[in-house]
Amino acid sequence: MAATVELLNVMAQAAKTNVTHIGLVNGSGVEVSTSRLAVTWGDPNNGRINMVGDLLFDVGAGATV
Numbered sequence: 001m002a003a004t005v006e007l008l009n010v011m012a013q014a015a016k017t018n019v020t021h022i023g024l025v026n027g028s029g030v031e032v033s034t035s036r037l038a039v040t041w042g043d044p045n046n047g048r049i050n051m052v053g054d055l056l057f058d059v060g061a062g063a064t065v
Contacts (some may be wrong), residue, residue, distance in 0.1 A: 003047070005046055005047045006048025007047075008044075008046075008048070009044040009046075009047055011047075012044035012047060012048060012049045012064075013044050013049075015041075015044065015049065016041040016043075016044065016049050019037040019041075020038060020039065021037060021039060022036060022037055022039045022040055022055060023035070023036040023037070023057075024057050024059060024065050025065075026063065026064055026065060027064070030062075032059050032060065032063040032065060033057040033058065033059055034057075034058040034059070035058070037055045037056075037057065039051055039055065040052040040053060052060065
């Protein structure tokens, strides 16, 4: 049974509340960005949320993201 849109919206709202910063990691899970950046989320809609705006990360030379 597939999850309902209502349930997905509840889960998206929980993510919006709890995921406040984003960093970049490589294929091994090692963080390669110089810092984590604060993220702003839109409101849940049809079980999804999107970031508001763009994030610009500083990544060290030679890092693969």
